[in-house]
Amino acid sequence: MSQSVVLDKEAAPAAGGRLRGHPWLTLLTVAVGVMMVALDGTVVAIANPAIAKDLNASPSDIQWVTSGYLLALAVFLITAGKIGDRFGHKTTFLVGAVGFAATSAAIGFAGSIQQVILFRVLQGLFGALLQPAALGLLRGAFPTDKLNMAIGIWGGVIGASTAAGPIVGGLLVEHVNWESVFYINVPVGLIALVLGLLVLKDVRAENAAKSFDIPGIVLLSGAMFMLVWGIIKAPSWGWGDPLTLLFLGGALLALVFFAVWQKYAKEPLIPLSLFRSVPLSAGTLLMVLMAFAFFGGIFFVTFYLQNVHGMAPVDAGVHLLPMTGMMIVGAPVAGFLIGKVGPRIPIVGGMLLTTAAMIGMSTLDIHSGNGVMSLWFLLMGLGLSPVMVGATDVIVGNAPLELSGVAGGLQQAAMQVGGSLGTAVLGAVMASKVTSELPGKWQAVTGGPLPAGEQGELLKQGAQLGIAPQAGDLGPAATPEFARGVADAVHSSFVSGMGVAFVVAAVVALAAAGLGLLTRRGVNETGPSVHI
Template sequence: MSQSVVNKGKADLPPQRSGPPGERNGLKGHPWLTLLTVAVGVMMVALDGTVVAIANPVIQTDLGASPADIQWVTSGYLLALAVFLITAGKIGDRFGHKATFLVGATGFAATSAAIGFAGSIQTVIAFRVLQGLFGALLQPAALGLLRGAFPAEKLNMAIGIWAGVIGASTAAGPIVGGLLVEHVSWQSVFFINVPVGAAALLLGLWILRDVRAENAAKSFDIPGIVLLSAAMFALVWGIIKAPSWGWGDTRTLLFLGGALLAMVLFALWQARAKEPLIPLSLFRSVPLSAGTLLMILMAFAFFGAIFFVTFYLQNVHGMTPVQAGVHLLPMTGMMIIGAPAAGAAIGKVGPRIPIVAGMLLTTLAMYGMSTLDTHSGAGVMSLWFVLMGLGISPVMVGATEVIVGNAPMELSGVAGGLQQSAMQVGGSLGTAVLGAVMASKVSSALPGNWAKAGLPPVEGAQGAQLKQAAQLGIAPPAPQGTPEQAVHAMAEAVHSSFVSGMSMAFGVAAVIAFAAALLGLLTKRGSNDAGPAVHI
């Protein structure tokens, strides 16, 4: 993209919608109905993220999958999603966000049905990868459609409601998944996407109006797509495998080094490509760059730390998946309420103050959660969960608006893909890094807690298995005839070690959240309605 195009002002930019601006045929293109339609579509993806986690143990048993196989049910999906997001955004910019959204919704529902009918774990994994590709089409297209349907002063509210739907779907996942797995089958967890996808398709055909920019690139930057995909694959794969390989392992370093090399080559190519996938001039916008880094840090702290909460609730407090989902409702409920409220606040005062305040609240919540122990009650947990939900809401909405709103209209899909990629990379990195921090702390604390409980030392292979179980808060099965007092002592030693590791992970997450709060000072809203110019 030339410098003159990057600096275009409001009057020179193309209309957001095909056809005369402001003209609608019936309900087609109606902003709030557009929001309803895209919300139904992204609800599938958000629901799927937490529902499948509940179903994995049953899938493993039913299909006789190995631990490595069942890991691929999640990892294959995440890899496909992370690798394809920015390219999917480019597809929306080129062919229209409506068509991209409809293909994504239809494909996601179809692959979900195929997984439900699968008879082997290999088939499940293959269709999960395809599901990730179609999910990648949905997310940036949804943001592009919102960007095209709403004027700048109402975009924040729309993104807030959209984020609230994602929060509600995420909150419902463990509860819906637990009920379906317990009372129907694991297949029903995937079949539930079929009617939702059909509704998104029908609503999309009826309501959505195509959104594309007249000066969007007419060709694809194939070398750029290959280099960026290679970089994202190597990065996410290296992060996923690092906990099992070890962060200093040659394989981990090769993948992470390869990701860095591919990203450098990608940047060099973008500087010379005629129609680059991501014009580097985009990142001369300080707010957009800050918003992208902010999204990475937020996802690192939030998703990385929250990963341990489900193990804390289920393995330390002995809750069922459904009970754990109910206990998380104060957090997810606040996200549902807080996201639209944050959108309204950002519309009035801009994103900077809500983002900084939100990350400071998140920092406080992270610190509070680092003080939880094995006997913490529901009241104190709910307090920190509420603060977490209220803190994350303005950041999710504000950072999304900053990234998408500070990109030109012809790059709105790429900007949406960039926002989602930042979240995926941050979440994956946070889970892996904080997982390593926690594993190290648990391994060092367990021998002392075990000895303090008056238990005989466990060494060799049994000792290694004990440490691995303790990293998930799982007390070892006691041999038959073991006194109840000894069983209780073993559980207490394991749970205390797990909580000490979780506390350290939340402490690190609190530091990252505070750094994100400082970064939030650099954010500001996009500058115009028709697709903000990049601020040089």
Template sequence: MSQSVAKKSEADTPPPSAPPAGGGLKGHPWLTLLTVAVGVMMVALDGTIVAIANPVIQEKLHAAPSEIQWVTSGYLLALAVFLITAGKIGDRFGHKTTFLTGAVGFAAASAAIGFAGNIQTVIVFRVLQGLFGALLQPAALGLLRGAFPAERLNMAIGIWGGVIGASTAAGPIVGGLLVEHVNWESVFFINVPVGLLALGLGLWILLDVRAEKAAKSFDLPGIALLSAGMFALVFGIIKAPTWGWGNGRTLLCLIGAAVLMVLFALWQTRAKEPLIPLGLFRSVPLSAGTLLMVLMAFAFFGALFFVTFYLQNVHGMSPVEAGVHLLPMTVMMIVGSPVAGLAIGRFGPRIPIVAGMLLTTVAMYGMSTLDTGSGNGVMALWFVMLGLGISPVMVGATEVIVGNAPLELSGVAGGLQQAAMQVGGSLGTAVLGALMAARVGDRLSEKWAAAGLPPVEGEQAEGLKQAAQLGIAPPAPPGTSQQAADTMAGVVHESFVSGMSLAFAIAAVVAFGAAVLGLLTRRGSTDAGPAVHV
């Protein structure tokens, strides 16, 4: 392993455990945590809150279905592609400056979307939102590492993870309330005061954090190759459900991503100051933690994607009601993340991670048994178990990745952790979605014929199939009896639930694989935080 990876910088010093003398609240660990939590809350909330507003945006701006898809896809794509480079920017210029730039840029892009008069402008500024959001997340981890001593870092990451989990889960509730009682623009305008609050707190509270050994130049060829490779990978995953996994365009994207990643790896062995020194991955715990984050996100985000459709379209709930029914999971993530931080601080990450993924496996299997008539009690049970199971994994995998990276690469490690989550979530949603769609199509044909319903052909059949993949019962033709209409809705809902059950069953298998991988993790070997500069 290279010296830059294996050896700590002599100039690096442990972070203060209390506010610096004479510095007032500047650099206070818990206020630093509050500040970065406010910033990352915007990014996490935006990942789900906009989904509720998309139907209204499509209607008000007269957007085509392909255009409205890019309101979400453009944001996620920019976020995933730029995360590692954003981490490198934080390592080079300081995490405080990077964090504040991200907060201001994210809020400004949000305001621009609110004033947009057409869908093209919305998409452009959603991409900018993703780019600025990518600046925020790795910088937040770097700031936490600089503010907290090693023995309290796990607790801080636990609370930080709880904020992200709660914000992600609260998105449908907040979005539903704003769209229903204000307008779709308010979904974006809400980020403006939050961003200003993050800016004010950041200027008042944050100390600059950077490592003395951070690279003084940028690996521009490496950034170009990695960005192009990540773009091809995530774009291919996003488009695969539409194009088809065997389609030439999908294969071109995925093969192109593989080629670009190989070229990136080869270049990193030659670059004077590489973007990601490959020696970083000689750390088995760090590599295991990165893959663990991919598998966790694959299972969690991929399977959870279908839950909102299940609650709204099968059980007939409003978006707000669906969000309320997810509160057991949200609450458990809020409570579980700090508790997980304490447990990891005492026992190390391995036991909590393995236990969390096993609990997640059980929860995923339990959710695969849900049917069209499942009650609130049984749903709440599996949501509680899922929240408790995911919490130690979010916290533990983050600690493993960031803690096992050298100090001068703390930002890159934070970007790697977030990129792994984005890729895993996108891959899980696409793969499980494709498998679910195939199952729904098969079951729909069988059940439709078995129920004695009149055959549907051509475009009407394709529309019925696409609606069934979301659990939407199509309107009954004029003159159809109520009994026949109920039978049609029942067939669609049962077909959807059959596909959802398959997705959860596969997610359970992936979660179990992640539990086995968790056995390779261990506490970070780099205990000291980066040097702190005012």
């Protein structure tokens, strides 16, 4: 994430005894605030199966718990950076922290999946306010020679929070309830608020924009909503259905209008001049494809671990540690390599490793052992590290100095949009495969067709999440052996769908590796700009 602030190098205060504006206390404050956002991303993935069961949510509803949050982040990140420049990063950060904590509490009190989705979208908007403001505050608090150290520590906190998410989420879901996953943000948000009021010194950019591109925000938000909604609903509506075509066509039309408007807007949301740089354009699309493959593929893994392998939530979190841990370890190594040889080789190599991991994940079945799963998780984490670091360097480094903050916001927005689209598209692929596989596997076990009507539809929806019916749901005559056979039929249908989804993700990852050949080290001197 990146947000530039235009300050004199001498303006940053030196570390001293004063509380307000103290560099290291500022780092502590913003780390506490942004930790909520980082933790939330992986905690919720572990809670999704419990949310689906408790609120009787369909697979597409659960996708929106993730997609709605990611989409709100993606659409609002660049605007949030401009809000910080205009009204001050301290105020923006405090509003983001309070809003994130408040919407987290609202999610815990929600009584329906629709309310959860609504508050998750609002949570994403407040999370978007937090991230660029945090970097702006660090930029103003630290002298230039200490800034990189501060950003490294801040990035480490985010990485550790991301890795801890599955463990924390697993413990809370298993020993308390899924609502506690969201309630935990309330005390963290209050700590960030108190520290912020006591410690933070306001920072705002010179020559900040005096107006906002409201039409651009509306057009881009509308385009992304129609695109993701159309993709999610396509399996139930049909890909050739007029409603599906209306939403997808409307998204394309809104994107065209958005691009045209950006040429004439006084303060465009995304200046199109950025894309005159081939490496920058390639880096942005690379981030979209990488996030598409990663977030879209990993969405199914928690359901696979919990519903197919029967793991408790905390065990599922532990099984994801090889991936998240390798991403933390791999990031500084990737930074060192990129500094020595440039971004192209590490990015291409990383995406090829990710492609191999995706292909490996597509071979998992209902009896795959822990060692095989850990190998593919580890390889995925190792492959993604140089891509995330390198693509950020390419995007921000190839942007003009005056647009480096916008470029950093574009990098994060590309990742969030890619993740949202990946979850939607691969979810649709998964649903289609499971729906076609389940009837045949059901008949092979039961000797009869899949039940018609509502019961059959519920079985299909459960299979798309890897949930097999319990023995008691199969009638009083059902034997344990019969129940196990039905469970195997449902689980193998789920795994078949997951395998196809990972094959598609592997193809997308391979395309991203090809795009990596177009990247190069930044050609514009961005000064002390910082980004994560």
